[in-house]
Amino acid sequence: MKTTAISIRPDSGTKSFTLLGYGVMAIITIICFVPFWLIVAASISDEATILREGFKLWPRTVSLDAYRSIFQGSKALLHSYLVTIFVTSVGTLLALLLTSMTGYVLIRVDFPHRNGIAFFIYFTTLFSGGVIPTYILFVKYLALKNTVWVLILSCLLSPWNIFLMRNFMKSIPYSLVEASKIDGANDLQIYTAVMVPLSKAGLATVGLFIALNYWNDWYHASLYITQEALYPLQYLLYRMLSNAEYMKQAAAAGIFLDTVSLPSETLKMATALVVTGPILLLYPFVQKYFVKGIMIGSVKG
Amino acid sequence: MITPILVYFIIFAYLPMVGMWLAFTKFDFRLGFFKSPFVGLKNFQYLFKSGIFSRLIRNTVLYNVAFLLGGNAAQILCALFLSDLPSKRFVKISQSIIFLPYFISWVLVGLFSYALFNIDNGVINTIFRSLGLSEYNFYLKPQAWPAIIIAIQIWKGLGYGSVVYLSVISGIDQEIYESARIDGASKWQQIANITLPMIKATFVLLVMFNLGSILKGQFQLFYQLVGNNGLLFNVTDIIDTYVYRSLVVNFDIGMGSAAGVFQSVFGCILVLSVNALVKRFSEELALF
Numbered sequence: 402m403k404t405t406a407i408s409i410r411p412d413s414g415t416k417s418f419t420l421l422g423y424g425v426m427a428i429i430t431i432i433c434f435v436p437f438w439l440i441v442a443a444s445i446s447d448e449a450t451i452l453r454e455g456f457k458l459w460p461r462t463v464s465l466d467a468y469r470s471i472f473q474g475s476k477a478l479l480h481s482y483l484v485t486i487f488v489t490s491v492g493t494l495l496a497l498l499l500t501s502m503t504g505y506v507l508i509r510v511d512f513p514h515r516n517g518i519a520f521f522i523y524f525t526t527l528f529s530g531g532v533i534p535t536y537i538l539f540v541k542y543l544a545l546k547n548t549v550w551v552l553i554l555s556c557l558l559s560p561w562n563i564f565l566m567r568n569f570m571k572s573i574p575y576s577l578v579e580a581s582k583i584d585g586a587n588d589l590q591i592y593t594a595v596m597v598p599l600s601k602a603g604l605a606t607v608g609l610f611i612a613l614n615y616w617n618d619w620y621h622a623s624l625y626i627t628q629e630a631l632y633p634l635q636y637l638l639y640r641m642l643s644n645a646e647y648m649k650q651a652a653a654a655g656i657f658l659d660t661v662s663l664p665s666e667t668l669k670m671a672t673a674l675v676v677t678g679p680i681l682l683l684y685p686f687v688q689k690y691f692v693k694g695i696m697i698g699s700v701k702g
Numbered sequence: 703m704i705t706p707i708l709v710y711f712i713i714f715a716y717l718p719m720v721g722m723w724l725a726f727t728k729f730d731f732r733l734g735f736f737k738s739p740f741v742g743l744k745n746f747q748y749l750f751k752s753g754i755f756s757r758l759i760r761n762t763v764l765y766n767v768a769f770l771l772g773g774n775a776a777q778i779l780c781a782l783f784l785s786d787l788p789s790k791r792f793v794k795i796s797q798s799i800i801f802l803p804y805f806i807s808w809v810l811v812g813l814f815s816y817a818l819f820n821i822d823n824g825v826i827n828t829i830f831r832s833l834g835l836s837e838y839n840f841y842l843k844p845q846a847w848p849a850i851i852i853a854i855q856i857w858k859g860l861g862y863g864s865v866v867y868l869s870v871i872s873g874i875d876q877e878i879y880e881s882a883r884i885d886g887a888s889k890w891q892q893i894a895n896i897t898l899p900m901i902k903a904t905f906v907l908l909v910m911f912n913l914g915s916i917l918k919g920q921f922q923l924f925y926q927l928v929g930n931n932g933l934l935f936n937v938t939d940i941i942d943t944y945v946y947r948s949l950v951v952n953f954d955i956g957m958g959s960a961a962g963v964f965q966s967v968f969g970c971i972l973v974l975s976v977n978a979l980v981k982r983f984s985e986e987l988a989l990f
Contacts, residue, residue: 538721
């Protein structure tokens with residue numbers, strides 16, 4: 402506890418360890434930061450300089466052309482922002498409601514089938530039908546292709562989040578549930594009046610995990626969305642990058658394509674930043690919730 | 703209250719299991735699930751005979767082992783340093799930045815790797831040129847990718863994993879260290895004899911947890927880094943990318959399903975047997 406109380410002079414081993422620690426961590430930190438810096442630097446560079454000299458960590462000429470063309474031109478980006486915001490907010494709220502209800506049911510000791518249900522949920526992490534059957538179910542039998550609902554439904558519930566929520570709720574004194582029951586509250590009232598207000602921290606943490614997952618999802622869009630108006634942000638970015646690459650290869654192979662419509666390198670970088678922006682802006686404020694969630698989630702049980 | 707959740711899992715998790723039937727058919731989208739012709743084990747036979755399977759399984763397993771060992775080693779190293787450095791300010795900033803890659807989408811990671819490795823204006827080739835070295839076209843060189851893929855996976859998971867280990871290390875009773883110091887144990891001895899044994903259980907648990915999913919690949923990582931670049935498939939194709947391509951690019955539903963069924967069935971058997979094995983040695987470490 403009070404390591405400072407007995408101050409033992411650091412021996413040479415401790416000193417060299419600390420020195421090594423600073424060195425190694427500084428290098429690792431820089432490696433984690435450089436790619437972000439690179440994108441920022443490239444997005445404010447001047448296109449001609451990049452084409453002539455390549456990406457530089459320190460742009461010699463600064464130009465905001467890329468951002469200007471993003472905010473003037475593309476309706477597509479605005480559309481995708483709306484799609485992503487809709488999917489993220491509706492999906493997160495729905496997922497939080499269902500996840501917390503499940504967590505609540507799973508901690509009620511007087512509910513007879515809770516172990517059976519916990520296993521029923523857990524089993525889906527062990528064994529799954531796979532991508533293709535799920536795809537055919539969504540497309541052929543539920544007819545959800547090209548709807549926002551497919552994006553919401555496919556990441557709605559995860560066993561991991563359910564068990565994380567349950568672990569949070571387990572830390573609430575169970576006597577409160579029993580006391581409210583004696584006071585005549587029914588199961589739903591206990592959930593809304595006792596559990597939800599008391600698990601705010603848990604809801605925030607799990608909600609952030611869910612929201613991040615929705616925001617960063619491009620994979621389900623690549624399977625189910627073919628209409629440009631419904632592209633979420635990450636998929637829009639992905640399409641832009643892969644189309645540019647495809648056109649470049651075609652041009653190298655001698656196939657004539659209209660290269661004017663090719664997005665410039667700076668535009669790619671600026672779009673990437675605009676698409677990731679909200680995460681980077683919120684990151685400093687929400688990071689502690691994630692740390693908390695990981696700590697609780699990593700505890701077995 | 704639990705009904706909607708049960709319905710969700712029945713429809714979206716249990717119903718697709720029935721769809722494994724597809725692996726035994728020559729699927730035709732117009733005929734649908736029930737009327738497509740049954741072909742028995744033909745899809746599996748083809749996958750095995752053509753050598754596709756052995757390549758997919760080799761790649762998937764080897765990458766996962768590398769991710770697991772490399773990832774945990776790097777995370778433990780970070781946690782050891784972060785828990786011990788005296789400057790709290792440095793630790794805080796460093797931890798925040800290391801955690802950052804966890805939050806970004808794989809699409810952005812793909813863009814990072816493009817900005818680093820592409821031949822025309824990638825950072826590495828720009829540096830090579832300024833040093834007078836010849837260009838290196840990464841996207842034509844299969845041998846370069848295993849190292850790149852492993853490094854990027856470790857990079858992205860470093861923040862998350864080191865938080866897990868940090869939480870374990872911070873739970874160790876400080877008095878143990880204090881008495882060790884009084885007994886004259888050096889820093890290195892303290893790490894080797896106190897910290898590492900204390901985090902062993904977490905390490906074993908994480909390894910086990912991941913051993914079960916050793917046949918499941920990091921689809922998004924591979925797809926965003928190398929996409930459908932056929933030149934690199936020999937070293938970058940894993941089961942998940944094969945299944946995805948057979949659905950989206952080749953429309954070969956039967957073959958893709960067969961690979962998926964194999965993955966799911968053997969993955970499940972693997973988890974159950976690893977768990978049973980661990981249970982024999984220590985009841986505590988078993989998952990269930």
